[in-house]
Amino acid sequence: VQLVQSGPELKKPGTTVKISCKASGYSFTEYYMNWVKQAPGKGLEWLGLIDPEDGGETIYSENFQGRVTITADMSTATVYLQLSGLRSEDTAVYYCATPGGPWGQGTQVTVSS
Amino acid sequence: DIVLTQSPDSLALSLGERATINCKSSQSILYSSNNKNYLAWYQQRPGQPPKLLFYWSSSRESGVPDRFSASGSGTDFTLTIGSLQAEDVAVYFCQQYYSAPHTFGQGTKLEIK
Numbered sequence: 001v002q003l004v005q006s007g008p009e010l011k012k013p014g015t016t017v018k019i020s021c022k023a024s025g026y027s028f029t030e031y032y033m034n035w036v037k038q039a040p041g042k043g044l045e046w047l048g049l050i051d052p053e054d055g056g057e058t059i060y061s062e063n064f065q066g067r068v069t070i071t072a073d074m075s076t077a078t079v080y081l082q083l084s085g086l087r088s089e090d091t092a093v094y095y096c097a098t099p100g101g102p103w104g105q106g107t108q109v110t111v112s113s
Numbered sequence: 114d115i116v117l118t119q120s121p122d123s124l125a126l127s128l129g130e131r132a133t134i135n136c137k138s139s140q141s142i143l144y145s146s147n148n149k150n151y152l153a154w155y156q157q158r159p160g161q162p163p164k165l166l167f168y169w170s171s172s173r174e175s176g177v178p179d180r181f182s183a184s185g186s187g188t189d190f191t192l193t194i195g196s197l198q199a200e201d202v203a204v205y206f207c208q209q210y211y212s213a214p215h216t217f218g219q220g221t222k223l224e225i226k
Binding site: 034036043044045046049059061093095097099100101102103104105106 | 151152153155162163164165168169206208210213214215216217219220
């Protein structure tokens with residue numbers, strides 16, 4: 001199983017970022033996909049998940065409701081995280097991860113004017 | 114939401130000593146229909162993404178040294194490192210994937226004395 005994420009992003013406050021996570025080595029619809037945030041020097045915060053099989057059903061953290069959108073493209077086995085209304089507190093490394101399984105390498109998102 | 118509380122927050126031990134990290138869940142994460150505990154343990158070395166150590170509370174991921182062991186069921190779980198090595202310096206997290214949000218423990222920082 002391998003999860004490969006897109007590269008670092010530098011964004012201005014108020015804008016939107018969309019990062020990707022391409023899965024390989026397993027049946028893409030077999031597992032949910034989580035997105036997790038890790039701010040500098042902080043612990044891990046769960047953002048949401050998607051069930052690629054079940055019509056792309058999603059569940060989002062209440063802390064990010066309304067700003068986060070998770071989608072999946074079954075044709076390319078890729079999951080996307082979109083975060084809107086960016087603010088400085090969103091500066092973090094974002095990981096995709098299968099529940100109880102391996103993680104992507106992380107994507108650094110920096111929000112700065 | 115399920116709250117996971119790890120103890121201790123930090124641990125400083127000598128090389129060769131035994132390390133024990135606990136993770137307590139605010140509710141049972143044992144799914145009765147398959148008798149599996151929906152808990153994973155991760156190791157995060159500085160500057161690296163989290164690495165899966167155990168899933169289903171005690172199933173060792175391929176490649177994890179056998180000095181690492183995990184146990185527990187229901188609400189109480191333990192990660193043990195039998196003989197501490199220098200490369201074990203890291204932060205260790207537990208995560209439940211029993212129900213969304215898939216919450217994390219706050220992490221335990223393991224250092225060499």
